[in-house]
Amino acid sequence: MKTYHEITGDGGSDILGQVRALKERLEARLSRIENVIAVMSGKGGVGKSTITASLATLLADRGYTVGAVDADLNGPALARMLGVHGRQVRLTADGVAPAIGAAGVRVISMDFFLPDEATPVAWNHPGGLAADTTVWRGTMEATVLREFLMDTTWGELDFLFLDLPPGSDRFAAVAGLLPRLAGVIVVTVPSLVSQAVVKKAITAAQERGDPLLGVVENMAGYVCPVCGTVSPLFPGDGVQEMGLPLLGRIPFDPRLAEGADVGLPFALTHPDTPAAQALAELTTAVEGALS
């Protein structure tokens, strides 16, 4: 009787061919995108989405075509920040047309697919597996992220930003899907707790050989809206040496959060404020790092 390896093919399913076709579809979709940039941090709550939204809208305002993937499937925030919360997306013959957000940024997000804000992401699960099984969630999240990248009709883009969920392991899963990555931006806040976690994420990324562009120090002081004085928000001397270029130091401004809540890009609506100017300098630094 023949053994498994003596039989060529798989009876007609052509699973390997299907996997190859998926890879080619993803590559074809991303082939018209000049720079895919991931925004990551090992730590949650440091402002990844705020930095992503600001970079995306500032670059779009400078004349680039820009897209953004809200890759934090369980806590999508980018859609709201870019003014497309709850938006419907259009199914075309070629795929799914992204929502057009602030400054014309093209957006795809899990936000569009959940019935309301209180509904968490939950996956239909195979019999015998608990719904929240880590392995199953991880598999579905990677699959859906691939679909976001592959099935969205991005068109030609100068930049596509991936706003990643917290945790260095999540970045590894996303990076594994991408045929090429132009750069990774790491976001932290000045607290020692955040820096310690972020350093681990940087080490993991360096060991994988990811193209790290540099670090953004977010919430680097608080700008008084009355007198404009910048005061520290965290103890210490800010972000310490991390072995990467410091791309920018963004002071906290409560109006930044207000703008994010209603989908208005603070850096464009308040261009003369210290925080907006720091975001503009960060954008220039990112442009320079990629040129």
Added chain:
Amino acid sequence: MKFLCVPCDEPMQVVESGSPDETGSLRVLFRCPRCDHTTAMLTNAGETQLVRSLGVRIGGKPVDSAGRLENLRAGLTRIRTDALQTEEEAEPVWTPAALQRLNATPSFVRPMIRQAYTDYARQHGLREITPEVMDAARQALGMG
């Protein structure tokens, strides 16, 4: 996974593979090309979904499933029913007066404002976007 017809010592070929039934079970028929003996592979819901989560299908992938966020739509326990608009819903036409009003908005918010009005018009079956439609949309969408 491969199937072998033991009497013929011949690998069996897929001859039929449909969609999963309401329980999530999938039936795939294999036939021996020599003796025509047919056997069915039956999966449980977990096995079906595990394979699909890889983006592949036993028996081959239909062409029309390309580009449709298939796993997201099949996998989410609770999904917004009107999340996706179909292409048949034609793009509403902007009247000159409506366009003039749109162009008076700041450039960085204009694209999303345009889409918000377009979506509103589509949802209400309107073929034309006029200043009056914009007023109604502003009120309905709470745009102030």
